[in-house]
Amino acid sequence: MIRVQREDFDPAAELAKLAAGRTDIGGIASFVGLVRGAADGVRAMTLEHYPGMTERQLAAIEVEARRRWPLLEVAIVHRHGRLLPGERIVLVAVAAAHRGEAFAACEFLTDWxxxxxxxxxxxxxxxxxxxxEARAADEGRAGRWAKRS
Amino acid sequence: MKLLYFAWLRSRIGVAEEEVAPPAEVATVAQLIAWLATRSPGHAAAFANPKLIRAAVNQDYADVGHAVRASDEVAFFPPVTGGRGP
Known part of the structure; x- marks a missing residue:
């Protein structure tokens, strides 16, 4: 499940939706990204995205994660627009039969x-x-991806 | 050809999107960048350093050698910064 939206989301409700009506899930690993403020002097952050392509690329990242690990459900919710310190930016949640693949796939998805x-x-x-600007490490990875496509 | 600009490329060029009809010899992303840089001072500023620019053709990442056609949607943007992160 992939959503790109301006509105906030409720992490608990999203996790509940992942597991609703199922008995094969052994665990859900999740990551919630927040706008980091005070220490960095950040007053607000505006996230711009490319409607259409964003959803396509998130779907491609999910396909890649499912190729690497046996996952039962994946949820990615990403916000755009102007956000204040402390606000939620992104939720990545992965449901699997066992915790190992849930943790690993959640970290992979978040990095990618x-x-x-x-x-x-x-x-x-x-x-x-x-x-x-992109960090040097991110730049290298983005370049590698660009060459592959 | 439909062009889309994001982040500081949009700020420098002054529009988020535009329709263009490049000459026939513009066949790749690199040639499109070179041609666009001649269109206005804003375009020249935005495309001054192609190393800082990434492109997508029809919503997939594309390298500078990727072909472009009149019917394509081509987007230009800085490397993505989905997170500055810990």
């Missing part, structure tokens, strides 16, 4: 989101607004 989902961050700080 950072380099392959078309989102860009405009940060508002004390010195005005500026676009966040």
């Amino acid at each position: 989101l950072k380099t392959q989902a078309p989102f860009w961050k405009l940060e508002e700080g004390a010195d005005g607004a500026h676009w966040i």
Whole structure:
């Protein structure tokens, strides 16, 4: 299940939906990303995305995770628009029969989101607004992905 | 050809999207970048350093050698920053 939306989401409700009506799930691993504020001097962050392509790329990332691990359910909810420190940005949740694949796939999905989902961050700080540049490590991974397609 | 710009490319060019009709010899992403850079001072600023730019053709990531056609949707943007992260 993949959603890209402006509105907030309820992590508990999303996790409950993943497991609803099933008895084969042994565990759900989840990651909730938040806007980190105070220490970084960030006052707000605007997430821009590429409607259409974002959903396609998130779906491709899910397919890749399912290829690597036997997963029962995957949920990715990603917000866009202007967000304040402390607000939720993203939920990644993975349901599997055993915890090993749930933890591993959740980390994999979260890492890949950072380099392959078309989102860009405009940060508002004390010195005005500026676009966040990709980190060197992310840059290398994005380049590798671009060559593959 | 439909072009889309994101993040600072959009800011520098001044529009989020535009329709263009490049000449026939523009056949790849790299040639499209070179041609677009001549269209306005904003385009020139946005495309000054192609190394900082990523592209997608029809919503899939594409390298600079990827073919482009009149019917394509081509997007230009900086490397993605889905997270600055811990």
